[in-house]
Amino acid sequence: MSQPRSMPAQSQDRMPADEYKMEPAPDWHPRHPGVGKLKGKRAIVTGGDSGIGRAVAVLFAREGADVGIVYLAEDRDAEETVEAIRAEGAKAYALRADLGRHDDAFRAVAELTEKLGGLDILVNNAAMQWNAEDIRDISEEQLRRTMDSNVMGPFFCTQAALGHLPDGGAIVFTASVNAFKGNSHLVDYSATRGAITAFSRSMAQQLAPRGIRVNCVAPGPVWTPFIPGSMPPEMVEGFGDHVMMGRPGQPWEIATSYLFLASDDGSYFTGQTLHPNGGTIVGS
Template sequence: MFNKFDTIRPYTKGETCRTFPVYYPPQHQDIQPGMEYLMKPLPVFDDSNYRGSGKLKDKVAIITGGDSGIGRAVAVFFAKEGAKLVLVYYNEERDANDTKDYIERLGGEVLLIHGDLKNKDFSNFIVNETLDCYGKIDILVNNAGVQYFADNLTDISNEQFDYTMKSNIYSMFYLTKAVLPYLKSGSSIINTTSITTYNGEGDLIDYVTSKGAIVGFTRALATNLAPKNIRVNAVAPGPFWTALQPASRKAKDIPTFGSTGPMKRAGQPYEIAAIYVYLASNDSTYTTGQVIHVNGGEYKG
């Protein structure tokens, strides 16, 4: 078990070394999906050693939940690879603007769009705004989501179950359906699912159900779109230090977050972002219908 003085140095000789904490003090936010700027310590979303090589040059990517966490890290890595970005967020205004400013300092282009993905009409708005700004869509990253803990199924209200489903899977269906007519051969759809679908986390029943639906959606859509040469894949993160954690967990549970796996720590968002680059780029032209696991060894599938 790490303590609050521990840090990890994840680079080898010859690389720029940076440290990041693996201890998180008790904290809780009463809003989902959470505000990154309030977190202590802040997540690490960029890797100074990552150098883009134009893998996504002039591609247009829509990323939901792109204001913070994994979505922010993916946006930064996409920008380094030359993509033009549309970042969709709910109400995390400060996080979204911080992400936009950071990417623009890297020389990237960012369009911010805020709204409620549970509203199917909002998906059409996203598509129209993207086409007005950039004229096309090449990549869709369905990453936004919420989670609520409950000890028993009987503790989950019908309203909560409905909210979770609409936030995590209905929203994905709405936006993918709206984007699909504009995707051409070689385009990529990437959906964020979760390790919890595979280990059956018992206190996240509605969340696990929604993430399992994402796996099925990914595989079926991949089969359906393969003749059009549109790839559909998913990424299943394990425990990553994002705003969703203090927004959904009890404060007392935060210090041990991510400590039970083989690597004994939570992941930082930048440690998963390159997987999305792979799935979005021509490196993955023969990869579709797959779920890629990034979880520090917690699940081996």
């Protein structure tokens, strides 16, 4: 799919935003034929309705996995993702839930695991962000919502999944380049991504005796609904132009890191972070 090098100005008035409203549409389509890297596996991808989550869900399906996605309220995006997963010949299920609430997270994991017939891979990807130039502009409500979505949700989903994941399973978290370099406009979001990085490393240590590998992906600027949903039009215009490669990443370019970590290709990786970020050099 052809993409402009520099993104045009646009915005949406809600978070999470809708992928179907974005122009140009994010490119989530897998690039290569599947070779069965996840044949017979069952995966849950949170935030799987759009953006990176959609790209991961469809790529996993192409490699043989049946996939359940969890989303907050973006019904049209979720329906399109389910159709794309099924077009790859895999089973697909979608479930609405607010994962920042303990009972919703446990219900979502239990219901999708039952529909899938088991669980082998958990991708903790759902998150939110809002732009704020001054920390004093971040309300308590916004801070708690960001923490609920980006920290509590992955925590609860991991707790819920551990009763279903077999020894040798895999968990992959989404963090961000901002966990490593910070971001003056995304202070609360960056703090949650730092928390997720530490959480993933801690869980890798705790679950190593069971052979469950736990890793993280820390993307740089990526063209997803996050961007028009959290930034004013003037910040969206030219989004990602500042990185070494001179453009934002597309979701399909990030999804390959998740496939690597979830499959046997990443069998000697645990407690690690991959950095598909367009050339930003950060500590690992």
